[in-house]
Every structure is written in C-alpha cells, then in structure tokens.
Amino acid sequence: MARTANGIVWTVVLAAAVIASVTFAVTFGPAQISPAEVWGSILHHLGIGSTSLSPLRDSIVWDLRLPRVLTAGAVGAGLSISGVVMQAITRNPLADPYLLGLSSGASLGAVAVLLLGSALLLPFAAFLGAVIALVATLLLASAFGRITPGRTILAGIAVSALAGAVTSLIIFWTVTGDSYREILSWLLGSLAGARWPAVGIAFVAIIVAGVPIMLSGRVLDAFAFGDTSAATLGINVNATRWTLLTATALLTGAMVSVSGAIGFVGLILPHAVRLLVGPRHRLLLPLSALVGASFLIWADTAARSLFDPRELPVGIVTAIIGAPVFAALLARRRVSS
Amino acid sequence: MSGLDARQITVRLDGTLIIDGIDCSAPAGAVTALIGPNGAGKSTLLHALATVLPTSGGVIRFENDDLLTMKRRSRARTIALVEQDASTELSLSVAEVVALGRIPHLGPFADESAQDRAIVRSALDTVGMADFAHRDVTGLSGGERQRVLLARSIAQEPRLLLLDEPTNHLDISAQLSTLALLHDLAVKGVTVIAALHDLTLAAGWSDYVIVLSAGHVVAAGATAATLTPRLIDDVYGVHAEIVERPGQRPTIAFSPRG
Numbered sequence: 001m002a003r004t005a006n007g008i009v010w011t012v013v014l015a016a017a018v019i020a021s022v023t024f025a026v027t028f029g030p031a032q033i034s035p036a037e038v039w040g041s042i043l044h045h046l047g048i049g050s051t052s053l054s055p056l057r058d059s060i061v062w063d064l065r066l067p068r069v070l071t072a073g074a075v076g077a078g079l080s081i082s083g084v085v086m087q088a089i090t091r092n093p094l095a096d097p098y099l100l101g102l103s104s105g106a107s108l109g110a111v112a113v114l115l116l117g118s119a120l121l122l123p124f125a126a127f128l129g130a131v132i133a134l135v136a137t138l139l140l141a142s143a144f145g146r147i148t149p150g151r152t153i154l155a156g157i158a159v160s161a162l163a164g165a166v167t168s169l170i171i172f173w174t175v176t177g178d179s180y181r182e183i184l185s186w187l188l189g190s191l192a193g194a195r196w197p198a199v200g201i202a203f204v205a206i207i208v209a210g211v212p213i214m215l216s217g218r219v220l221d222a223f224a225f226g227d228t229s230a231a232t233l234g235i236n237v238n239a240t241r242w243t244l245l246t247a248t249a250l251l252t253g254a255m256v257s258v259s260g261a262i263g264f265v266g267l268i269l270p271h272a273v274r275l276l277v278g279p280r281h282r283l284l285l286p287l288s289a290l291v292g293a294s295f296l297i298w299a300d301t302a303a304r305s306l307f308d309p310r311e312l313p314v315g316i317v318t319a320i321i322g323a324p325v326f327a328a329l330l331a332r333r334r335v336s337s
Numbered sequence: 338m339s340g341l342d343a344r345q346i347t348v349r350l351d352g353t354l355i356i357d358g359i360d361c362s363a364p365a366g367a368v369t370a371l372i373g374p375n376g377a378g379k380s381t382l383l384h385a386l387a388t389v390l391p392t393s394g395g396v397i398r399f400e401n402d403d404l405l406t407m408k409r410r411s412r413a414r415t416i417a418l419v420e421q422d423a424s425t426e427l428s429l430s431v432a433e434v435v436a437l438g439r440i441p442h443l444g445p446f447a448d449e450s451a452q453d454r455a456i457v458r459s460a461l462d463t464v465g466m467a468d469f470a471h472r473d474v475t476g477l478s479g480g481e482r483q484r485v486l487l488a489r490s491i492a493q494e495p496r497l498l499l500l501d502e503p504t505n506h507l508d509i510s511a512q513l514s515t516l517a518l519l520h521d522l523a524v525k526g527v528t529v530i531a532a533l534h535d536l537t538l539a540a541g542w543s544d545y546v547i548v549l550s551a552g553h554v555v556a557a558g559a560t561a562a563t564l565t566p567r568l569i570d571d572v573y574g575v576h577a578e579i580v581e582r583p584g585q586r587p588t589i590a591f592s593p594r595g
Contacts, residue, residue, distance in 0.1 A: 091425075091426060093426050215445070215446065216445075218440060218443065218445060219445075221437060221440070222437065222440050224425045224427050224429060224434070224437065225420070225423040225424065225425050225434075225437075225486075226420075226423060226425075228384070228389050228418070228420060228423075229420060229423055231389040232387060232389055232413060232416065232417065232418045233413050233437060233438075233440045233441055233493075234409045234410040234412065234413030234414075234440065234441040235409070235440075236409060274427075274428065278428065278429065278430065278433070279427040279428055279429055280429070280433060
C-alpha cells in the first residue's frame with residue numbers, strides 16, 4: 001500500500017524526466033541550440049509567441065530533431081508496454097517483442113509493403129507481420145509440449161532469424177546502391193528517418209492500443225498465478241489473452257514501422273521499474289511507458305552523437321545495454337528454477 | 338436445497354474420460370471432503386465444480402444459481418478455488434497477493450478501498466500470516482505460500498470454497514489449524530469442499546465425504562457413516578481401523594491388507 005503513495009511520486013518524477021529528456025535531447029547536435037530556444041520554437045509552431053531562432057535553426061528543431069525525439073519517446077513507451085504485457089500474459093520474465101520475433105516479423109511486413117511502394121499501408125503491414133510472427137512463435141513453442149519460457153525464446157529466435165533473412169533478401173533483390181544501410185536500419189532499428197508522419201503513427205498507436213492496455217493493469221495482475229487462477233478471479237482468460245496480445249502486436253507493428261526492430265527495450269525497462277514500484281501492473285504499465293520513453297530518447301541521442309558525424313543504428317545501443325540485463329535475468333532464473 | 342448440487346458432470350481431458358457422469362452434492366455450512374486414491378479424479382472434479390474446466394453436459398447448481406451460466410464476475414464473487422502448488426514469478430508482497438482476491442469485487446478502474454484493505458488484513462490474520470504482509474511471496478516456503486493462497490481465497494469472500502489438497506506442504510500443526518479454519522468458515526455458512534488425500538484428516542475434520550474412484554462416485558454421505566473400514570478396504574486396498582476416543586476427533590490406523 002505504501003507502494004501506491006510512492007507510485008504517485010514516481011509518476012510525477014518520471015513524467016517530468018520525459019519532458020526534460022525531450023527538451024535536452026533536442027539541444028544535442030552540431031547546431032548549438034539552448035533549451036529555451038527549443039521551447040520558443042515549439043510554442044511558436046503551436047501559435048504561441050514567436051521564436052528567436054533563424055528559419056534554418058528553427059527548421060532544425062521543428063523539422064528534424066523534435067520529431068525524431070518525440071518518435072523515440074513514443075517508440076520507447078510502446079515497446080516497454082508491449083514487453084510488460086507479453087511478460088504478464090506468457091508468465092515469462094524474458095518475454096519481449098524483439099526476443100519473441102514480433103519486431104522482426106513487423107520489419108518484414110514493413111519492408112515487403114514498402115517495396116511495393118505503399119507507405120500508407122506500412123503500419124498495417126507491420127502489424128500483420130507482428131501478428132504472424134507472434135502466432136508462429138507461440139505455435140512453435142507449443143508444438144512439442146508445454147509452453148515454457150525457454151522454449152518460447154528459442155521459438156522466437158527461429159522466427160526472428162527467418163524473418164530477418166527474408167527481410168535482407170527482399171532488400172538485396174530490390175534495392176540498389178546503399179542497400180546495406182537500409183537493411184541495418186530495419187534489422188537493428190534506427191530513428192534517423194523519423195519526421196512528423198512517424199510521430200503521428202507512433203502517437204496514434206499509443207492512443208489506440210497503448211492506453212487501453214495501460215487501463216488493464218488489474219486484469220494482468222490476475223494472471224500472476226496462472227490462467228486457472230485468473231479464471232477463478234472472474235477473468236475471461238482466452239478473450240483477454242488474445243485481445244491483449246493483438247493490441248501488443250498492433251503497438252509493436254506501429255513502432256517498428258517507424259523505427260525498425262529495436263531490441264531489448266521491452267525487456268530492460270519493465271524489470272527496472274519493478275525494482276522501483278513492485279510488479280503490480282496498474283503502476284508498472286504507465287511507469288514503464290514513461291521510463292521507456294526517456295530511455296529510448298537518450299539511447300537515440302547517443303546513437304546520433306557518439307560517433308558524430310557517423311550515426312549508429314539505435315538498436316546497437318539498446319542491445320549493448322540490454323544483452324547484459326538479459327544475461328542477469330537468465331542467471332537469476334537458474335537460481336529460482 | 339442450499340449448498341452445492343452437481344448432476345451428470347463429465348470431463349474429458351485431451352480425449353480421455355476423467356470424470357464420468359458424476360452426481361454429487363455438498364451441503365451449506367459444512368466441510369465436505371473429496372477423497373479417493375491418486376488418479377481418481379479429485380482435482381479434476383474440483384476444477385469442474387469451480388467452472389474452470391469445461392464439462393461436457395451436466396448442471397452445477399449452488400443456492401438456486403446455475404453456476405455454468407452465471408456471469409463471470411458474480412461467479413468469482415461466489416466461488417473461490419485454492420489450487421495445489423500455484424506459484425508466481427512476480428515479486429508481489431504477501432498483502433498484494435491476498436489483495437488479488439478482491440479483484441472480483443472491484444470495478445475495473447476502482448482503487449482498493451479502506452474496507453478492501455481491512456478485509457485483506459483480516460484474511461492474513463485468519464491464516465496466521467499477518468507478520469508476513471510485506472514479505473516477497475516468491476521467497477516463501479511451500480507451506481507459507483499455501484497459507485497465503487488460502488488467505489487470498491478468504492479475501493475473495495466466497496460462499497463456496499473449493500480447495501485442492503490444502504494441507505500439502507504444511508507441517509502437522511498448520512494442517513490442523515487449516516482444517517480448524519475450514520470448519521470455522523463452514524460454521525459461518527460457507528460451503529467448503531476440500532480434496533484430501535489424508536484419510537485421518539478427512540475422518541477427523543469433515544462432516545461429509547464424497548469418495549471417488551476411477552472417475553466415479555463410489556460412496557457419499559455423512560463422514561462417520563460413510564468412511565468405514567470396509568469402504569477404505571474396497572477403495573484403497575488397505576486394512577483400516579477407526580480409533581474413537583471420547584471427546585476427541587476420530588483417527589484411523591492403517592495396516593497392509595492380508
């Protein structure tokens with residue numbers, strides 16, 4: 001119960017951290033821009049006051065950096081929420097949209113439709129790819145007996161590898177010239193191309209899929225002791241499972257369609273937030289979203305500034321942080337089982 | 338009638354007939370023990386009565402309600418099931434686990450009220466785990482976890498309480514206090530059905546027994562009249578002697594047959 005009071009404090013602190021992260025991340029880059037100038041530009045474009053920035057510098061803020069940072073925040077939030085749901089529904093602490101193959105499936109869907117030349121269908125194709133990958137992973141994991149966390153991860157790796165290979169193949173066959181870069185950005189994740197349409201897709205996904213998920217915290221709590229236990233608490237287990245997993249696939253698909261397959265976000269942040277406020281989902285979901293947003297904003301800022309002027313795919317940054325976390329979780333599981 | 342009345346319950350799991358058209362009943366305000374050898378179908382029947390396993394046909398009535406067609410949430414406010422060996426990966430505190438029992442009573446977005454928290458505390462008190470309220474449930478022993486799950490079911494405030502081997506993992510004093518607790522709940526009007534493999538506990542603490550063997554009910558009725566040495570010999574294949582001492586609960590002494 002003390003955790004609830006802490007929860008309000010954490011919500012305020014972490015929401016403030018997201019706003020600060022957006023502000024300061026936009027100031028990073030070759031052109032020197034102050035936090036005040038960032039807000040001057042934002043307010044100017046919202047029709048409040050006028051900016052002191054030159055048109056060129058204002059365009060750097062408004063057209064380049066801000067949409068990229070906002071996309072990073074929304075993608076981080078969406079992937080974190082997806083991770084929480086998948087961990088709760090599959091009762092697998094190692095579940096994450098990337099490790100279970102959803103992200104690679106979504107990438108494949110996105111790349112396939114992109115090369116057919118329809119950017120409008122991109123999020124839907126990514127969603128479809130994520131759903132197919134999720135179903136494939138769960139079928140593969142259950143094909144030879146009971147679904148266990150280890151089996152699910154292995155199935156996810158297989159699905160991921162196949163989807164990644166087909167994605168690379170499609171790009172090889174159809175794109176000429178600088179195709180390696182494009183392959184990398186879909187397989188490893190990159191926010192380099194994020195402009196306002198990406199912000200739109202990511203925020204719509206958060207509102208359409210993320211918010212309803214965040215309101216189902218108590219339902220996810222009911223799954224703590226398994227399906228039977230959830231059923232005795234009045235939960236319609238199958239309907240809930242498939243609704244939430246579909247919402248997760250929608251969320252992941254939308255995020256991947258603007259950023260490629262960024263790994264480990266859904267794994268790292270929920271576990272970190274559980275250490276702060278415990279595992280109850282009513283708090284865990286919104287706080288994971290907030291922390292995920294700040295995390296990916298800074299991971300992307302690092303990706304574009306560390307080796308400036310060259311840019312790393314942000315997925316490399318998240319993997320460097322995420323892989324040790326994954327290893328630590330594995331080590332802990334060995335002890336507990 | 339009041340209490341539980343089930344007719345023609347049939348359960349198939351993966352195509353195998355586990356429960357074959359069982360009729361059984363359990364009166365309100367009493368502890369009914371569900372007994373029978375391993376594999377008789379005790380656990381399956383209990384899950385079917387809790388309506389968490391699909392039955393092929395049959396009717397389960399409880400106090401004038403048809404449990405199979407009742408709305409999920411009102412059903413969850415009526416029935417609680419204490420599973421055997423249920424566990425979680427989540428580091429919930431003991432109080433948070435017990436608070437899960439309040440889910441059927443809360444609106445989807447409502448916060449737990451002071452009353453809900455009082456119910457949680459009192460449930461923890463009842464099972465003697467009040468001092469554990471802030472402990473991490475994943476660090477508890479099997480017996481402690483069993484008592485926490487019992488507290489969760491009490492916090493659910495059911496009128497029908499089903500328990501699958503509730504004395505598993507418990508030391509003898511916790512076994513006796515658990516059965517005394519079930520007796521107290523029954524006295525307050527709850528219909529209690531517990532699958533038990535320990536016949537001595539069943540003989541000493543249940544008011545009624547339902548005896549299962551190979552998916553059928555082979556005997557049912559008031560415990561003293563039903564749980565006889567002859568029945569135990571028939572169903573379990575062992576020699577039994579009921580030991581009754583004035584002022585004490587009966588016990589059973591067993592020996593191999595022949």
